[in-house]
Amino acid sequence: MRKARNGLAIKGRAGAFLRIAAVLLVAGLLSACAEVKETKDTLFQTSTINALLEGVYDGTLTYGELKKHGDTGIGTFDALDGEMIGFNGMFYEIKADGVAYAVDDSMKTPFAAVTFFEPDKSTAIGSLPDYKALEEYLDRQLPTKNIPYAIRIEGTFSYVKTRSVPAQKKPYPPLVEVVKNQPVFEFHTVRGTIVGFRLPEYMKGLNVPGYHLHFLTEDKKAGGHLLECSIRKARVEIDFLTKISLALPEQAEFYKIDLSKEKQGEVERVEK
Numbered sequence: 001m002r003k004a005r006n007g008l009a010i011k012g013r014a015g016a017f018l019r020i021a022a023v024l025l026v027a028g029l030l031s032a033c034a035e036v037k038e039t040k041d042t043l044f045q046t047s048t049i050n051a052l053l054e055g056v057y058d059g060t061l062t063y064g065e066l067k068k069h070g071d072t073g074i075g076t077f078d079a080l081d082g083e084m085i086g087f088n089g090m091f092y093e094i095k096a097d098g099v100a101y102a103v104d105d106s107m108k109t110p111f112a113a114v115t116f117f118e119p120d121k122s123t124a125i126g127s128l129p130d131y132k133a134l135e136e137y138l139d140r141q142l143p144t145k146n147i148p149y150a151i152r153i154e155g156t157f158s159y160v161k162t163r164s165v166p167a168q169k170k171p172y173p174p175l176v177e178v179v180k181n182q183p184v185f186e187f188h189t190v191r192g193t194i195v196g197f198r199l200p201e202y203m204k205g206l207n208v209p210g211y212h213l214h215f216l217t218e219d220k221k222a223g224g225h226l227l228e229c230s231i232r233k234a235r236v237e238i239d240f241l242t243k244i245s246l247a248l249p250e251q252a253e254f255y256k257i258d259l260s261k262e263k264q265g266e267v268e269r270v271e272k
C-alpha cells in the first residue's frame with residue numbers, strides 16, 4: 001500500500017513536472033511566434049548614419065547577431081572595411097579591391113540595416129537608362145513616401161558603377177574624408193542583384209533618406225555601393241515595412257560624439 005502510494009506520489013510529481021515542461025514548451029513556442037511577428041515588416045538597424053559620418057567605425061554587433069534580425073540588407077564592417085550586401089540569408093563584404101567575400105558570423109558591423117525580406121509588390125521591368133530613372137520608376141510603385149521600403153532587384157544590367165571604402169586606422173577620419181579616395185568599379189553587361197532601402201525624409205540623422213542601394217554580381221565575386229546603373233531587364237521586388245527597430249551601440253565613442261548637428265549635406269556627399 002505504502003509502496004503503491006509512493007509510486008503514485010512519484011507519478012504525481014513526474015506528472016507535475018511534465019505539465020510544467022509542457023507549459024514552458026508552449027510558452028516558448030508562443031514567444032518564438034511573437035518574435036517572428038515582431039521581426040516581420042521591421043527595419044532593424046544598428047547605430048545611426050550620423051554616428052558613422054562622425055567616424056564611429058568600431059564594430060559593435062556581430063553578423064551572427066544581425067542575422068537574427070533579417071536576411072536581407074546593407075551596411076559596413078568594423079573599421080569601415082568595405083560595403084555589405086545581404087540577401088537570402090547570405091551576407092557579402094565588398095572590400096576596397098572590389099572583390100566580394102563571404103561574411104563570417106563573428107565579424108562585426110558599426111552600421112547596418114536589415115529586414116526579413118517578404119515582397120509586397122513584384123514587377124518586371126525592361127530597360128531603364130540610369131539610376132535617376134530607376135528611382136522614378138520605384139517611386140511610382142510606392143503607396144506612400146512615409147514608410148520604409150526594402151528593395152531587391154535581380155536582372156541584367158548594361159552598366160553598373162559602384163564604389164567601396166578602404167579600412168580605416170585610428171584616429172578614424174570622418175566619412176566625408178574617407179570617400180574622397182573611394183575606389184570606383186564599373187561593370188558592363190552584367191547579371192546581378194541590387195539590395196537596399198528607400199527611407200522616409202523623417203529618418204534623416206538615423207539613416208539615409210531616399211534610396212540607398214548596394215550591388216552584387218550574379219557570380220558573387222564583385223559589387224559595392226551603387227552609384228549608377230542602366231537596367232536592361234529586371235525583376236523588382238519591394239517589401240513595405242511598418243516597424244523600425246534601432247539598436248544603439250553601448251560604446252564610449254558613440255556616447256562621446258556630438259550627434260546634435262544637422263548633417264544632411266554630408267550624407268549626400270558620401271552616398272552619391
Ligand SMILES: [Zn+2]
Binds near residue numbers: 212214225226
Ligand atoms: Zn552604401
